[in-house]
Amino acid sequence: MIYKKGINEFRKIFILLIMIMLFVALKAQEKYTLSGTIKDAETGEDLIGATVSVVENLGTGAVTNVYGFYSLTLPKGEYTLRYSFIGYNKVNKKLLLNEDKKIDLELTPSGQTLQMLVVLAEKENDNITKNEMSTIKIDPKDIESIPVLFGEKDIIKVVQLTPGVKSAGEGNSGFFVRGGAADQNLILLDEAPVYNASHLLGFFSVFNSDVIKDLTLYKGGIPTKYGGRASSVMDIKLNDGNSKKLSASGGIGLISSRFTLEAPIVKNKGSFVISGRRTYADLFLKLAKNKELRNNSLYFYDLTAKANYKIGEKDRIFLSGYLGRDKFVFGKTFSFDWGNKTGTLRWNHIYNQKLFSNTSLIFSDYSYKIKITEGSQKLVLSSLIRDFNLKQDFTYYKNDRSTLEFGGNIIYHKFLPGSLSGEELNTLKINNKYALESALYLQHYYDVSSRFSLNYGLRYSNFNYLGPSTKQVFSSKGNLISETKFSKWKSIQQYHGLEPRANVKYQLGENNSIKASYNRNYQYIHLLSNSTSSQPNDIWVPSSNNIKPIIADQVAMGYFQNFAKNIYNTSIEVYYKNLQNQLDYKDGANLFLNNTVENQLVFGKGYAYGAEFMVKKVLGDFTGWIGYTYSRTFRKIPEINKGYPYPAKQDRIHDVSIVGMYKLSQRMKLAATWVLYTGSAVTFPSGKYNVNGQNIALYTERNGYRMPNYHRLDLGLTWDRKNIKEQINPETGEKERVSRKIQSSWNFSVYNAYARQNAYSISFRQSNTNPNITEAVQTTLFRIIPSIAYNFKF
């Protein structure tokens, strides 16, 4: 019944969608369309977010999409078009628009990128004029000098330095956005979701910054084309590969090395890029004298590859893939390996100058395997989550003021929460779970006037928890009452919902604007983890008859102001977020290899609010920003803390980050970052007692204590080797400056420069000297970590 109702709902929305399209088509007037692509003249990479503006009518224009495609519809006439992108030379073009025209253009890099901080890669006053808020954009080219742990450049660590985004812990690549949990972030790598985005127990993200073209994080105002997570979307796009010539780049660092190769397949028609990275701490272990130590290893590697090919004027195919694996081996008895695999096959098709289409087939897989060998006994423990996703997106460029995005997708999820097998053991298997998640969406970007713009949309999502599996029903006390077997494709439980979203912008003047947004997001799959940072053996589970989907509503408002000819950008954003069906764990919950894991969970509400302040200097020898966030995050769950609200573990009241970059000379760049934040909320004992012959702690309130405040200074220095040499041009006989074939740079950095002993954890133990005394012990992970890296490109 419920299933049928869902289908009907689906149908209704689909009809609505078609009607809107028709409406749009009917209204189209006698105008002409200019379309095309914008690329980098040196590498042939598509430029995302490059603008085409009409000089005669400022405020009118188009922006390229993620494939570098733009479309602009204007009344018949003569125009001057300005093609621009930050860090590239502008191109002006005169054009008589008396028929539909196609202009493909290549922009040359201006070579002045060093003077501009493009960490938030935008046009001078895009932050004011764009109807987009709560969004962070990062271009990996511009973060190279920002110091990071072990000198291992990591784009996610830079995102963590912006307001509203918090690191999951010391050196950790997991992050929290506006009070949401770490599993409420949708992390996409070329459209494929990455289920466990960290290597080496969280210290490095799985993304190799060398091949990332663009990163956008939506903290709010999330476009309707994204869905499935409650708090944020991090959309990462890979480079397409140099379509002009063969080129290679790489780096040698303290703990890992990277190498990237890119080349055209057919010049200007297709290209590929392949990049690999591996850590080598374990190779040093091989040199150890201790034999036992030599048998241990701990390393990770990842491989990223992408290829694209232009079939004709209107069609283009992309294939991208990622493979990353961590491996930890302890002697002959224990081995643990885990990692992600993703793959995306995309087909771009331009139906006509106004209708752009992309079809994607996406695969994603995360798995882990633990092997334990003890004598003749051998145990293998494994778990995985796997997705197949078919996605269709359309963009309809109605006119210079109106753009429509619509489409849908369907994902087949497979969950293997865990199985344990051994030679002398019955195989222990937690029931597999399956689900179908689908969505339809529509979004309208509309510039009402030159000052006022609106974008709004609706997403309909549907989730079907499917057999073959077993439906478990629990009593209010959590005892298993009944188990019902469901056969393949039979619906066990279905959920669906409408997710309205809207953004408005009103530009007050040339240099300031106000913006507001609302969005509702549904999240149907959940990560079970009883640790603060992401662990390889965390498991994903679908919503079921016992677990309801998370529903998040967020309202946000912002004021944006630029000063001194857009050299200084400032912003204030405030938000309030309401979360339904938040999941937490019963006291002493057992999540590991538990067939009735759903009765270990408790559900309740959550809410979060905060204010984010940002002052940024984007031009000059000195660039950087100061960000400050005040935020609170609470949970209210009847079974926890006697039903009173308690701060979530990611509740950090104050958070300051300062990033400064200074250009000492043409070849020398200095960078420093400083962070300060309130310690995380933790649970400490308020007493102790003796039971079962043990002294045990008595806990009275959840997360009632705070870790000490955290602060840290990192320093970095990037020194470019002389990349330009002078030579005499044999034809003209004049001296000229040319780029060296091999460009290289050294990067020195110091993590935690003043050796602050920040608390990674505080635990309690019996004193070694007097067993009657319990003492609190603080563990500090990294005191002062210097590192050095060498990067090259040719």
Add this chain to the structure above:
Amino acid sequence: MKNTIILLAFSLLAFSCEKVIHVDLNEANPRYVMEGNIIAGNTSIQLKISKTTSYFNPTSPELVNNAMVTISDGTNITPVASIGNGIYLVTNYSPQIGKTYVVKVDVEGNTFEANAVIPDSVSILTTELIDAGEVRFTFNDPLNANNYYRIKQFVNTYAENNNSGGFILDDFGLDGTQVEEFVFFGSYDVDQPINTINSGDTLYLELQHINLETYTFLSTLETVTDGGGEFGVATPANPTQNWSNNGLGYLGGGSKSIRILVVP
């Protein structure tokens, strides 16, 4: 295990350091802690009552000797008398399989109650002394029911109301099968087995078939004490207890099967 992995990972990286710090903890009001097991096969019932103390207090917890304790089997109510040291005892009392016992504690104006259902006994089928300190034994798990066990071992002196030690087991994945288990007697260290068992020693192996509440308490106690370790992974919490009125501790219930072995 997760702790082990993280620990190993860091010892490999070898950057971490530890220091003892001062932490200000709130003082909770003292609460009552009651602990006892009603086991079919025993001939007495013993309950221990104590109070919580502040966390950093080096002295051992305060024992409570002025409580009024009774046990009821549904028909008769029997007083359980204080014998000092926080211990309450009733002798010549044999718990019966299938019955539900209710223990009531009145102390300083507070009343606590808990009950315990006594499950069927599960017998140890075979025992085999593999090594001086290691015994292999088997038992048949009853089919189509969730069963929980607590295994205890004693060397030379057997104490029926000893509440500490032992290990617990559930029949997940083992339902209805013949279960094989190994127990070590004497001291045993993972890194270096120290065998303190000598020829002539008497080994007592006790298999308790325990009820769900007992298992829940002991298993949550395990996760709670494990998780509070080095890298504080699990959310610290109190074990799931079964006393009314927020009493701490637990009232366990089970039935036992014992095998005695003499080391040759």
